[in-house]
Amino acid sequence: MKKKILFVINTLGRAGAETALITLLKKLPENEYDISLYVLCGQGELVRELPTYVHLLNRHFCWESVLSKKGKFLLFKTVLIKNFCHGAFFHNLSYLFLNRKNTPLEKLLWRIVSDGSERFDTHFDLAVSYIEGGSAYYVHDHVSAAKKAAFIHVDYVQAGYTRRLDKDCYVDFDRIFAVSNETAGVFAGVYPECQQKLSVFHNLIDTEAIRQKALSPAEKSMHEGIRLLTVGRLTPQKGFDCAVYALKLLLEKQYPVYWYIIGEGPEYGRLTQLARSLHVEDHFIFLGMQTNPYPYFKMADFYIHATRFEGKSIAIQEAQVLGCAIAASDCSGNREQIVSGVDGLLCPFSPEGIANAVEYLIEHPQTAQSFGREAAQKACHFENDIHMIRDLLYLP
Incomplete structure (x- = not known):
């Protein structure tokens, strides 16, 4: 019986982490795994490159680049709508207030995007947050899975993440993958208790x-x-x-x-x-x-x-x-x-x-x-x- 795996990512625009995810999905044999992908904001041009055997869970998806003028407007519209789904904005008022001074608005909004996103009844063998922010919050809070893993693609400190911002969500993941040794070292400095479940998983590219x-x-x-x-x-x-x-x-x-x-x-x-x-x-x-x-x-x-x-x-x-x-x-x-x-x-x-x-x-x-x-x-x-x-x- 195929193992059910869910990957979650914030957007699917043509950027480094997103490109690496597409390559990773293509490396996974379809005869062994039942693979699903959920894109929190439901937008990005790389959706065209998804392997045909990957199930895209988004009911609606926009192929527009998240960085184009039209794409940024559509992204703003999506975030605005998610504010009112599942009471996401009102549930996070205290969170927004506590973090408002030291955190850019775009990072605070990932919590709302996560809480305002679709939910699925499926129980997965493995759920993977493939990037920081919203996808990590979503996998942690709203996905049912036997095991959960998270990828870290950036210098966690330089990128402006903190334990309070993330509500210590990484403590509960079964495995954490950093894309380089330095990235792993910085992350471990913030989450020392995660050291034993932290590994380096280099980005895959199709040479x-x-x-x-x-x-x-x-x-x-x-x-x-x-x-x-x-x-x-x-x-x-x-x-x-x-x-x-x-x-x-x-x-x-x-x-x-x-x-x-x-x-x-x-x-x-x-x-x-x-x-x-x-x-x-x-x-x-x-x-x-x-x-x-x-x-x-x-x-x-x-x-x-x-x-x-x-x-x-x-x-x-x-x-x-x-x-x-x-x-x-x-x-x-x-x-x-x-x-x-x-x-x-x-x-x-x-x-x-x-x-x-x-x-x-x-x-x-x-x-x-x-x-x-x-x-x-x-x-x-x-x-x-x-x-x-x-x-x-x-x-x-």
């Missing part, structure tokens, strides 16, 4: 599919010159503001650099204004969300990932698969993915630090090529963690 998609033609062309690429949501965490200043420094040194950005997010307006104010708008180029970003990795000279903090970057893994020379900020997550001077460069998170790293790659082309070759070799080992799926499904 062969990435290589095949990279062979397709890109939708948009790139300028002649030195082409940099960064992929990520346009949020403060991703440090694009620092990248704009770094680009200014490189152009002042007469390097013919064009920096391409793939992604959407709330910082778009501020970043475009910043680029204009520094007179680099013709060189800091937004490509928006790309269904297939991989041809751009192949076209770029260097992949740059200068973020304030990370859990474990899917974009860095993808760049490694495609043999890119990489420079990344020296922060949690990135440190675990790159051996500086061997398969890439780690640099200080500052305009000067980023610009100096890019300049080094430009001035040392043979070393940059060596970084790319080493990165591609490292990518061959990403699939080695696939055995941990068994640990996930058969909890002791």
Whole structure:
């Protein structure tokens, strides 16, 4: 008899954790498991890539990107409706009041979204919260399952989570999976009593599919010159503001650099204004969300990932698969993915630090090529963690 497994995630937009979830679902044999997925906000373009054997439990689902203008409006509408389902808003008044000063509203709302979401009578053998916030609260409070597991994809402290915000929900999970050693260490510092049930489960990526998609033609062309690429949501965490200043420094040194950005997010307006104010708008180029970003990795000279903090970057893994020379900020997550001077460069998170790293790659082309070759070799080992799926499904 097939084991019943439920995965829960907040949204299904084209981002790192969501992409990793799709890959994980494709790795699970349909003849062994009856797999269901519930998306709290019922929205996201990656729903098109769900394996056909995965049961989507949402009665209504919107394929619109959660980061597009229309998508953000629809997301707001969904959250507003959930305020009045199951009395979610009124039940959480004291919670909202106690946490209002030190917690961003978007994080407080995940509790309401969780409590206002659909409930299901099915009893599962395993329920998995695949991301922090709402999905963890939902699996903890509203799912009936023999075993429960939760994934941690971010630096728990830097991302602004606290025990009070989460109501200590992780204490009750049977297993907790962090996507990197540093992510696990930070989480254990907040929840020391969870140390024994905390394991590292690296993000899974489909290396062969990435290589095949990279062979397709890109939708948009790139300028002649030195082409940099960064992929990520346009949020403060991703440090694009620092990248704009770094680009200014490189152009002042007469390097013919064009920096391409793939992604959407709330910082778009501020970043475009910043680029204009520094007179680099013709060189800091937004490509928006790309269904297939991989041809751009192949076209770029260097992949740059200068973020304030990370859990474990899917974009860095993808760049490694495609043999890119990489420079990344020296922060949690990135440190675990790159051996500086061997398969890439780690640099200080500052305009000067980023610009100096890019300049080094430009001035040392043979070393940059060596970084790319080493990165591609490292990518061959990403699939080695696939055995941990068994640990996930058969909890002791």
